[in-house]
Amino acid sequence: MVSEVRADVATARDRDPAARGVSTFEILSSWAGVQALLAHRAAHALLEAGVPVLPRTIAYVTRAVTGVEIHPAAEIGREFFIDHGSGVVIGETARVGSRVTLYQGVTLGGTGFQRGKRHPTLGDNVTVGSGAKLLGPIAVGDGAKIGANTVVVEDVPPGATVVGNPGHPVRVEGKRVEGPDADWIHLPDPIADAIKGLSERIAELEKRLGDLDGAEGPAAGSPEIRRRTGRSSAGG
Numbered sequence: 001m002v003s004e005v006r007a008d009v010a011t012a013r014d015r016d017p018a019a020r021g022v023s024t025f026e027i028l029s030s031w032a033g034v035q036a037l038l039a040h041r042a043a044h045a046l047l048e049a050g051v052p053v054l055p056r057t058i059a060y061v062t063r064a065v066t067g068v069e070i071h072p073a074a075e076i077g078r079e080f081f082i083d084h085g086s087g088v089v090i091g092e093t094a095r096v097g098s099r100v101t102l103y104q105g106v107t108l109g110g111t112g113f114q115r116g117k118r119h120p121t122l123g124d125n126v127t128v129g130s131g132a133k134l135l136g137p138i139a140v141g142d143g144a145k146i147g148a149n150t151v152v153v154e155d156v157p158p159g160a161t162v163v164g165n166p167g168h169p170v171r172v173e174g175k176r177v178e179g180p181d182a183d184w185i186h187l188p189d190p191i192a193d194a195i196k197g198l199s200e201r202i203a204e205l206e207k208r209l210g211d212l213d214g215a216e217g218p219a220a221g222s223p224e225i226r227r228r229t230g231r232s233s234a235g236g
Helices: 001-017 024-030 032-048 054-066 190-213
Strands: 107-109 134-136 161-163 168-170
Touching: 001 024, 001 032, 024 032, 032 054
Parallel strands: 107 134
Antiparallel strands: 161 168
């Protein structure tokens, strides 16, 4: 247990810039994600030992204090980190690998009332952005990244970056999005790209029609859809 506490505190320092240079006592007393994880490890151990009532009581109190709800039966690997924590929900049959990072508002939930495995399985080194919903007994491969507010209902390949609703893998300039941190603001937007393509096609057709009719083409001042630019939230 002591080694797990040390590992969880070290993980908070490694992945949260606000935790660097902060004492272990301060992290344990004021980082909700760390508190929720340590409480879950105790509740999970008690559940595995067959202790009744107490594991669920710990989970209930932890949710009330931290805003993070982790079912005592959920399996969570080492070096797991919840940034900010509020609103995170991890269901009963969820399995989380090592070195996984979740941001606020993430749900690892089910989609129905069936019994058995009904929550997601996350591989190692997975990052899930704020507000993302991963639903059902899906598998997220090692090293995958899930963009903010993405809804994932199908398996995610290893190393993929997934955005949208429903979520699907995307590429930037034909390549997978690489690096330990995802730029949640400037991830590709396939829907906007599709609309832009349609808009350009319509403008081209209007121009051709205008040439045939002798008109001046599309009305001036038509809005142009541009890709978002600006400073990266990931520090770039």
